[in-house]
Amino acid sequence: MKVLKGLxxxxxxxxxxxxxLKWIQSVTGEQVYTLLLNIDFVPLMGDIQWSEITEFTFHMIISLIIGIVFVYLAKRRDYTFGQLVLISLLISVPFPFLFFILSELAIRTDVPGATDWGAFLYWVFGHLTYSLLLPILYKIFERKNAVSQ
Structure with a gap:
């Protein structure tokens, strides 16, 4: 049940x-969605011209793994909502730094540079939203399970 809830x-x-991030990119022109999906620097995988849906699927696989890890940690004991938010934020510590790493590793030139602070702020906003959704959705699904039992 933990794995299913995490997925x-x-x-x-x-x-x-x-x-x-796709919406932010379409409104602002900041290539944050392109950066999210970019894998051109990954050996072997970067040599292939993937479709947007396939690249988005790669992103989703990472998100599914993070969801499972979050639920596994959340189920270890009866945490308060605030504690769940803290766990989620701790899991998310690497996300802002990924902006700089992915920007520097990118071979393509249509991604934001590591010094594009506007794009960085959008990136952080998007990932902070993601981080806050983990405990919110966890609590929502916990309530649905409690009601249905």
Missing amino acids: WIGLWSGLVLGLL
């Missing part, structure tokens, strides 16, 4: 993050 939470959180 569900990872699915919805990942979808929101991807769609939010």
Whole structure:
């Protein structure tokens, strides 16, 4: 049940993050969605011209794993909502730094540079939204399970 709940939470959180960054990119022109999906620097995988849906699927796989890890940690004991938010934020500590790493590793030139502070702020906003969705969705699904039992 933990894995299924983690997959569900990872699915919805990942979808929101991807769609939010895609919307931000379409409104502002900041290539944060392109950066999210970019894997051109990954050996072997980067040599292939993937479709947007396939690249988005790679993003979703990572989100599903994060969802499972979050639920596993959340189920260890009866945490308050505030404690769940803290766990989620701790899991999310690497996300802002990924902006700089992914920007520097990117081979393509249509992603934001590591010094593009506007894009960085959008990236952080999107990932903070993702981080806050994990405990919110966890609590929502916990309530649905409690009602249905």
